[in-house]
Amino acid sequence: MERLHKVSAGFIFAFICLHFANHLIGLEGTAAHQQFLEAARLIYRHPVVEMVLSMAFVLQIITGIALARVIWTQKKDFIHQLQAASGVYLAIFIVVHVAWVFLGRMILNLDTNFDYAAATMMTPGWSWVFMPLYGLAIVALFTHVGCITYDIFKKTDKRLGAACLVIVQGVGLYVTYLLLMMYSGRLYPVTLPDSYTDVFGHPAAAAGAPAAPGEEKPATAEPAPDKADGKASAGDK
Numbered sequence: 144m145e146r147l148h149k150v151s152a153g154f155i156f157a158f159i160c161l162h163f164a165n166h167l168i169g170l171e172g173t174a175a176h177q178q179f180l181e182a183a184r185l186i187y188r189h190p191v192v193e194m195v196l197s198m199a200f201v202l203q204i205i206t207g208i209a210l211a212r213v214i215w216t217q218k219k220d221f222i223h224q225l226q227a228a229s230g231v232y233l234a235i236f237i238v239v240h241v242a243w244v245f246l247g248r249m250i251l252n253l254d255t256n257f258d259y260a261a262a263t264m265m266t267p268g269w270s271w272v273f274m275p276l277y278g279l280a281i282v283a284l285f286t287h288v289g290c291i292t293y294d295i296f297k298k299t300d301k302r303l304g305a306a307c308l309v310i311v312q313g314v315g316l317y318v319t320y321l322l323l324m325m326y327s328g329r330l331y332p333v334t335l336p337d338s339y340t341d342v343f344g345h346p347a348a349a350a351g352a353p354a355a356p357g358e359e360k361p362a363t364a365e366p367a368p369d370k371a372d373g374k375a376s377a378g379d380k
């Protein structure tokens with residue numbers, strides 16, 4: 144069971160690296176994000192890769208839940224409990240997240256790009272659901288990886304293992320902050336196209352300032368002071 148979990152984790156890890164590189168490239172602006180997304184999709188949207196990846200996620204969830212049950216029934220130590228809890232949250236998140244992406248792609252006929260993520264986090268009402276959902280997912284992911292590094296390095300030195308866990312968690316918290324600020328339009332101004340605001344509602348309208356029909360509407364969120372000058376144009380497409 145553990146062996147299968149590790150094998151599928153290998154495929155998932157490769158995808159996650161690509162996915163998070165894409166999110167972090169978004170810090171340079173939405174144009175850079177879109178450019179990277181289109182290149183990355185050539186890999187993970189290839190039918191064979193997508194099928195292997197989907198199977199890896201299903202296997203990861205099934206084996207992960209079985210491993211978590213063992214950890215809970217055997218009342219293993221705190222690090223194992225942390226690993227199990229973060230894994231179970233990730234399993235729930237993946238099901239919801241992939242369903243959400245497929246809904247956008249297949250039913251709403253939207254490009255599931257930066258704007259799709261930003262529309263959920265910039266629109267009051269939706270943002271109360273999506274910011275904690277995504278934020279906790281990033282924290283859970285880094286916690287899960289941190290526990291793995293603890294497990295590897297504790298064999299050499301337990302304190303080294305603990306240091307790895309703390310460092311990975313620290314990086315995770317910073318990444319969570321950056322991505323939530325970026326997708327909620329607080330890092331640089333984000334303009335959502337009508338096709339997204341028609342589905343999710345418009346941030347300015349929801350905040351009490353309706354925009355003219357057919358007009359592309361800027362976000363209500365103010366950019367952070369350090370991004371307000373040069374970087375502000377980074378969000379332009």
Ligand code: HEM
Pocket residue numbers: 159162166180184187188193233237240241244254255256257259260277278280281284322323326
């Ligand atoms: C801030 C957090 C996140 C945001 C904003 C986000 C956003 C997105 C978006 C917009 C897509 C569609 C990509 C495309 O159309 O090519 C996507 C796909 C996906 N994401 Fe995420 N994601 C986040 C975190 C995660 C995490 C933590 C995981 C896994 C642990 C994950 C797993 C996936 C998977 C499996 C897909 C489907 C890929 C496919 O199209 O085959 N995401 N995500």
